Structures are given as C-alpha cells and as structure tokens.
Amino acid sequence: MMEFAALVKQRRSIRHYIDRPVSHDLIEQICEAGRWAPSALNMQPWEFVVVTDPEVKRQLGSNAGVMGVKWPHISSAPVVIVICARKTSRFARDDCLLAAQNMMLQAADLGLGTCYIGGFSGERVRQLLQIPSGYTVPTIITVGHPHGQPPVPQKRPLSELLHQDTFEGRGVGLTGYRRALSMLGRLLTERRNKP
Known part of the structure; x- marks a missing residue:
C-alpha cells in the first residue's frame, strides 16, 4: 500500500492496457472506494455499471463520443465503469465525480491504471446500457493493467x-x-x- 501523497502524484491517465483481465475482487475494491465517497446530505446518488463485454465496450467506444469523436481506449480497456447519477439530487454530478476520484486512487493503489472520460453523450451511453431515464451519466472510467507508465506531467508550482x-x-x-x-x-x- 502506498503513502497517500505518493499515490496522488503517481496516478496517471492510462489509455493503453496490457491484454490481461482485471479480477472481480479488484473491481469490487474499486467500487467500494467509490461507495465511501462523500455526498451532499449523504444522498449517495451513484450507481456503477461495470462493462467487460467486448461488443458493449466497442459500441461505447464507437458511439458515445460527441461530434464524431471516438474513444478507442474504451474498446480496448479490460474494464469500463460507467458512473450513473440519480437525478433526484441537484448535487448528484459533483458527488459522482468525488466517487470517481476515490475509485481512480484505489485502482492506482492496486497497481491498476485508469482514465477519466468526459466529453461523451450521456444520453447515448444511457440508451446503450439501458440505464433508466431517472439517471444521468456524469463520467466513465476505463480500468486495466497499464501498458507502460506515461511521464510525469508538468504541474504549475x-x-x-x-x-x-x-x-x-x-x-x-x-x-x-x-x-x-x-x-x-x-x-x-x-x-x-x-x-
């Protein structure tokens, strides 16, 4: 287990993964970290859809982007976690983004890579995954065993x-x-x- 400060600095956006499955136990640990995120009024508005089916991932990668953008690393990632937010809370999106950060840090601590994805059509994702209309899709996270480690990005002092x-x-x-x-x-x- 890593020290927290080192973990925060070590985590990178990983878009290339080795062809190795991620165990169900590791996915549960990642989702458990998301479950413990803070939320406004403790509403816990999140639901996590774990996608491993290659055809569903291909459809997500090809069709979820806005203005024709495709997300090839969605298709190639061993696991895709779609975070859904109940529309009953006006803070649900923010709460789900806190859960996403917890999940990405937990994955990094487990030696896994993740990539936070925005800029997609939440409505298309909702339809593809048959998510009920009372939910929005604030973010998607890809998860897998990293193929290399990107260099440390420049950060403002x-x-x-x-x-x-x-x-x-x-x-x-x-x-x-x-x-x-x-x-x-x-x-x-x-x-x-x-x-």
Whole structure:
C-alpha cells in the first residue's frame, strides 16, 4: 500500500492496457472506494455499471463520443465503469465525480491504471446500457493493467495557485502561508500580553 501523497502524484491517465483481465475482487475494491465517497446530505446518488463485454465496450467506444469523436481506449480497456447519477439530487454530478476520484486512487493503489472520460453523450451511453431515464451519466472510467507508465506531467508550482484570504493574495506559496500564520500568532500573543 502506498503513502497517500505518493499515490496522488503517481496516478496517471492510462489509455493503453496490457491484454490481461482485471479480477472481480479488484473491481469490487474499486467500487467500494467509490461507495465511501462523500455526498451532499449523504444522498449517495451513484450507481456503477461495470462493462467487460467486448461488443458493449466497442459500441461505447464507437458511439458515445460527441461530434464524431471516438474513444478507442474504451474498446480496448479490460474494464469500463460507467458512473450513473440519480437525478433526484441537484448535487448528484459533483458527488459522482468525488466517487470517481476515490475509485481512480484505489485502482492506482492496486497497481491498476485508469482514465477519466468526459466529453461523451450521456444520453447515448444511457440508451446503450439501458440505464433508466431517472439517471444521468456524469463520467466513465476505463480500468486495466497499464501498458507502460506515461511521464510525469508538468504541474504549475503551488506558489502560482495558492491564495491567501482573497484571490488577490496570490502567490504566497506554503512558505509564505506559514510565515503569515506565524506572524499572526505573534501579533495575537503580543496583544494578549499587553497590560
């Protein structure tokens, strides 16, 4: 089992998988991690459709894209997990995306690769998989044993995106943030100690 910080940094979007099945036990562990995601008012609006049938995956990969886009890695992935959201909660989509993140991190911890897929026709996916009309499809995740590991992508430095108190308090970074907290602590101590 990996340390959490290392796991977050190690996870990549994997689009190429080796031809090796993923055990039912591993899929259950991934879905269990999704089940434990937080949700607004604990509504737990998610349902997970696990697709392993090659023909169904082919249809998803060929027909789910918008504006003619095809998703070949859906067809070639050993497992595709379609996350469905009940329409009864206005926060269902957000809740399902939290579940998806849990699932992708769990998969990475198990040595599996995943790819988060957006930009597809949820309505087409719903029809292909016979998902009831009371559900939407916020995301799809492909899962499998990775064929290689993509390089680490460039990430913006924390100092460029961390703000203090307002958006204008830009670029303080963690060092600046800790310094500001330390200064605030000293000021409060001085005020308390004044007669």
